[in-house]
Amino acid sequence: MSSENTDRLFEYLRSTLYGAEPPSLDLGALDEEHQKLGMGLVMLHKFLREMRAYSHALATGNLSAIPPKRENPLCENLKGIHSNLNHLTWQAKQVAKGDYSQTVSYLGEFSEAFNSMTAQLREREESLRREALLEKKHSEMADKYNKLLLAMIRRSHEDILVTAAQPPRILFSTSIELTQAQNEELFRMILQRQQQGLLSLDSDAPPECTWEAKDPQNRFYRIVTCRMEWDGEPAYGHTVFEVTREKHEHGLLEKEAYFDNLTQISNRFHFFKLAVPLLESGQSLAVCYCDLDHLKFVNDTYGHAEGDRYLRRFTELVRSRIREYDVFARLGGDEFCLVLPNCSAATAQKKMLSLQQAFAALPAAPNAPYERMFSFGVAAAEKNHGIVTIDSLLQQADAAMYAQKRCHQTGGKA
Numbered sequence: 001m002s003s004e005n006t007d008r009l010f011e012y013l014r015s016t017l018y019g020a021e022p023p024s025l026d027l028g029a030l031d032e033e034h035q036k037l038g039m040g041l042v043m044l045h046k047f048l049r050e051m052r053a054y055s056h057a058l059a060t061g062n063l064s065a066i067p068p069k070r071e072n073p074l075c076e077n078l079k080g081i082h083s084n085l086n087h088l089t090w091q092a093k094q095v096a097k098g099d100y101s102q103t104v105s106y107l108g109e110f111s112e113a114f115n116s117m118t119a120q121l122r123e124r125e126e127s128l129r130r131e132a133l134l135e136k137k138h139s140e141m142a143d144k145y146n147k148l149l150l151a152m153i154r155r156s157h158e159d160i161l162v163t164a165a166q167p168p169r170i171l172f173s174t175s176i177e178l179t180q181a182q183n184e185e186l187f188r189m190i191l192q193r194q195q196q197g198l199l200s201l202d203s204d205a206p207p208e209c210t211w212e213a214k215d216p217q218n219r220f221y222r223i224v225t226c227r228m229e230w231d232g233e234p235a236y237g238h239t240v241f242e243v244t245r246e247k248h249e250h251g252l253l254e255k256e257a258y259f260d261n262l263t264q265i266s267n268r269f270h271f272f273k274l275a276v277p278l279l280e281s282g283q284s285l286a287v288c289y290c291d292l293d294h295l296k297f298v299n300d301t302y303g304h305a306e307g308d309r310y311l312r313r314f315t316e317l318v319r320s321r322i323r324e325y326d327v328f329a330r331l332g333g334d335e336f337c338l339v340l341p342n343c344s345a346a347t348a349q350k351k352m353l354s355l356q357q358a359f360a361a362l363p364a365a366p367n368a369p370y371e372r373m374f375s376f377g378v379a380a381a382e383k384n385h386g387i388v389t390i391d392s393l394l395q396q397a398d399a400a401m402y403a404q405k406r407c408h409q410t411g412g413k414a
Contacts, residue, residue, distance in 0.1 A: 005034040009041060016045040019052065047072045054078055063089060088114075100125065158239050163190055165234040172230065186221065189213045190238060193225075212243075220247045260330040262308055263315040271329035275339045275390050278327070284383040285341045286348035287390070289397035291405060292334040293373040302368045314374065317359055321351075336374075337394065345380035352376045375408055377401030 008025070015022035022045060027038045050068040054075055057065035063086055068075045084106055091102040091114075100122035104111040162172040168191050193211065208226035215221070224239045258270035266274065278285055292314055299307035311334075318328055318338070327339035340348050359372050377400025379393040 002031065002033070005030050009034060009038055012038075012041050012045075016041065016048055047074045051075050051078065054082075058082055058085065095121065098125070158241055161186060161190065161238040161240060162228070162230050163187070163194075163236050163238065164230070165194075165236065168194060171235055185215045186213075186238075186240060189215070189221075190223070190225075190236075194236070218244070220244045263311055263330055265315050265319065266327065266329035268329065268331045271327065271331065271337060271339075272390065274327045274329075278339060278341055279381060279388065279390055279393075282384050283341055284344065284381060284385075285339055286343040286345055286378055286380040287393040287397045288338040288340065288348055288352050288376055288378050289394060289401045290336040290338065290352075290374050290376045291401055292336070293375060293405070293408060294370060295334040298368070298370055302370070306365075306368050310372070313362060313372070314359060317362070318355060321355060321358070337397075343380075345378050348378045348380065352378065373408065375401050375405035377404060 008030075012022045012025050025038055025042060027035055027042070030038050047068075050072050051074045054065060054068055055078055058078065058081065063082065065082075067079050067082060088104065088107070091104065094102050095118055100118045102118055104114045107114070160172070160174045161170065163169065164171050170187055193213075208224060210222065210224050213221045213223060220243045222241045222243045224241075226237050228235050228237045258266060258273075260267045275287075292311065295307055295310060298310050311330075315328070315330070315336070318336075322328060322338065322340075325341060328336070330336050338348075338352075340351070343351075356374065356376070359374060362372050364370065364372070377397040379396035379400065381388045381393060
């Protein structure tokens with residue numbers, strides 16, 4: 001009987017230790033010697049079952065598990081671990097809220113890892129905070145700058161147009177002075193400029209370029225284009241100046257600088273500007289120096305208004321009978337000069353005689369019956385001529401002109 005009880009208790013203990021549910025143990029069926037041992041094994045089985053359930057709960061993260069009662073001595077260390085895990089969980093939640101002052105001193109190597117992590121997080125948070133403050137300052141400065149820039153743009157007399165590089169479209173336009181049609185026309189011209197490849201985003205290209213355009217309404221624009229970014233995408237900034245008035249005024253100034261106000265033909269300055277390159281090209285040409293006869297007599301007798309009409313009738317006749325590329329200029333007072341490219345002295349002589357005859361044949365006004373006549377002289381430079389100057393040709397033609405004028409004054413006698 002004793003051996004049988006021993007075997008039964010051993011089997012109960014083995015099942016208890018290896019986690020199997022032991023067979024039920026009838027303590028009353030044991031002899032008195034084995035009853036106390038059986039009671040101890042039943043208590044051990046209970047403690048182990050509680051410990052296994054408790055440790056499983058902790059192992060799976062169930063920190064709300066109810067710990068076994070104090071009478072179970074096997075769970076004391078687990079209760080300590082449970083308490084540490086609860087505190088560590090609370091500390092982790094504090095760290096998640098931004099409290100990086102949390103430290104752990106009760107978990108050995110884990111404590112070192114946790115404390116190192118919180119220190120790094122604290123440093124990272126400080127770094128991010130500094131970056132955020134710096135970014136905020138930059139953003140505030142950029143916002144103030146943009147507001148100031150837009151205020152200056154809106155007060156400016158120039159128009160600003162920002163176009164995207166791809167796909168081309170208007171991103172911004174002040175359009176203060178521009179009508180919608182003008183804005184669209186400018187955009188069309190700018191797009192055409194982009195498509196021609198004259199505006200480049202390449203880093204090797206100049207950062208800005210200045211160019212001019214004219215719309216169908218004959219308005220002139222000077223446009224300064226530069227590379228830029230707009231909301232993070234490549235773009236072009238165009239500052240648009242309408243220069244129609246400037247162009248008009250420049251044209252008037254050029255006209256005043258180059259043309260005789262009364263006759264609307266080239267003046268002395270413009271004459272040399274045109275004639276010198278023709279002579280330097282090496283082509284043959286003839287220089288015809290003309291002097292309008294009787295101008296002082298007409299001015300003194302019939303008034304300066306009639307004298308002006310006399311000058312204009314002469315220039316109108318000459319202009320009607322010369323080629324488009326011939327140079328005709330008033331050198332001053334009653335003196336005029338013609339430069340005839342690709343023309344020999346003989347041909348020029350015939351042309352001038354024909355002009356003389358046509359001028360003399362012009363009908364006289366009833367109230368101003370004076371003779372219409374001019375004197376001329378011709379000098380020529382052959383093709384591939386040597387060193388010849390306009391001044392030397394003018395001197396030769398001037399001398400020939402005065403010889404003819406003396407002939408006119410003596411009634412055809414030299």
